[in-house]
Amino acid sequence: MHYGVDIGGTKTEIALFDARWQCLDRWREPTPTDDGERFLAMLDRMTQEADRRSGERGSLGLGFPGVLNERGCLVAANLPGLRDFPLAATLEARIKRPLAIDNDSRCFIVSETGPGGAAxxxxxxxxxxxxxxxxxxxxxxxxxxxxxxxxxxxxxxxxxxxxxxxxxxxxxxxxxxxxxxxxxxxxxxxxxxxxxxxxxxxxxxxxxxxxxxxxxxxxxxxxxxxxxxxxxxxxxxxxxxxxxxxxxxxxxxxxxxxxxxxxxxxxxxxxxxxxxxxxxxxxRFGDASGVRGAAMLGARQSVSETSPSP
Ligand SMILES: [Zn+2]
Structure with a gap:
C-alpha cells in the first residue's frame, strides 16, 4: 500500500493507493499552519489511521506548495509557521519509515508520467x-x-x-x-x-x-x-x-x-x-495528481531504502 499526502494551506489530504495505483480511500483534515508540533502530530495521526484502514504499513510521500530548505524545513508562502520546523527528519523518526517530500508541481509530473497518466x-x-x-x-x-x-x-x-x-x-x-x-x-x-x-x-x-x-x-x-x-x-x-x-x-x-x-x-x-x-x-488526474505523485515518490523511496546494497 502507498500513501500520498497533499499539504495545502487550509486542508491536508491523504490518499491510499494499491500496487496498481487505484485509489482505495482518501480523506482530509484542516492543516495546522502555525505550529510544527501540531502539524507533525496530524501527519502521524493520518498515517496511523491509513495503516489501520489498509491493514498494512504503507510507504509515504508528501507533496507541498513550496521548497524544502537545506535544513529539511518547508518554505511555503501559505505555511508560514512551519518555516523553522525540521519536518523531514522529525516526521521520518516519528512514523518509523522512509519518507519522500517534494514540491507538489513535481509530484504532478511524476503522476502524469506514471501508470495511466497523460504522458x-x-x-x-x-x-x-x-x-x-x-x-x-x-x-x-x-x-x-x-x-x-x-x-x-x-x-x-x-x-x-x-x-x-x-x-x-x-x-x-x-x-x-x-x-x-x-x-x-x-x-x-x-x-x-x-x-x-x-x-x-x-x-x-x-x-x-x-x-x-x-x-x-x-x-x-x-x-x-x-x-x-x-x-x-x-x-x-x-x-x-x-x-x-x-x-x-x-x-x-x-x-x-x-x-x-x-x-x-x-x-x-x-x-x-x-x-x-x-x-x-x-x-489526466488534474488536482489529484499531487497526492498521487507524492505516493509514487514515497513508494520509490521505500524501495531504495529497503533494497540490499549491491
Ligand atoms: Zn516570482
Missing amino acids: AGDRHAFGAILGTGAGGGAIIEGRLLEGAGRFAGEWGHLPLPASARERYGLPVLACGCGLSDCLESWIAGPGLVRLHHHFGGAADTAEQWHAALIAGEDAAERAHRCHLDLLGGALANVVKLLSPQTIVMGGGLSRVDEVLAALPAALSSHLFPGVAVPHIVRS
Whole structure:
C-alpha cells in the first residue's frame, strides 16, 4: 500500500493507493499552519489511521506548495509557521519509515508520467500548472529533475522579457516569491485577469474573463492574445532548456479549451524555425495528481531504502 499526502494551506489530504495505483480511500483534515508540533502530530495521526484502514504499513510521500530548505524545513508562502520546523527528519523518526517530500508541481509530473497518466511512460516531459500560480516540474531521461537546490522547473519565476513589456506596456510587479517581474504575475489565472484589466476589461476571475471572451468582447480577446504570446514564450524557454517530448498542462487554465488549443502555435512562434513543438496535453488526474505523485515518490523511496546494497 502507498500513501500520498497533499499539504495545502487550509486542508491536508491523504490518499491510499494499491500496487496498481487505484485509489482505495482518501480523506482530509484542516492543516495546522502555525505550529510544527501540531502539524507533525496530524501527519502521524493520518498515517496511523491509513495503516489501520489498509491493514498494512504503507510507504509515504508528501507533496507541498513550496521548497524544502537545506535544513529539511518547508518554505511555503501559505505555511508560514512551519518555516523553522525540521519536518523531514522529525516526521521520518516519528512514523518509523522512509519518507519522500517534494514540491507538489513535481509530484504532478511524476503522476502524469506514471501508470495511466497523460504522458505515461514518456522519458522527457514537463508538467506546467497554471492555477493561482505557475508551478512546474520535469522528467528527464525518465527521472525527476531535482537540481542541487531542489527547485528545478520553476519556470513561472523566470522574468518577463523586456521586449514583451514594451510591446504590451506592462508594469513591473512584485511577486510572492520575493522577486519582481516574474512571468507568473501574467501567465497564471490572476495574471489573465490582470491582463483583462490592462486592456480595459473588468473581470474579477478567470471564469469571468472566459465568459467575456466567449461573448466576443474586444478586451477579453486582446488579453487572450497577449496571454498566449507570454505563455508561449515562457514554455518555449522551457523547451529550449529541457527539450521535452510532452508538456502536460494542469491547473484551472488548462481546462480552458481556447488556451490549450492555441498553445502549440503560440509556442511555435517562439521556437527555432522547423523545430517540432512537443505534444501539449491536458493532465489526466488534474488536482489529484499531487497526492498521487507524492505516493509514487514515497513508494520509490521505500524501495531504495529497503533494497540490499549491491
Ligand atoms: Zn516570482
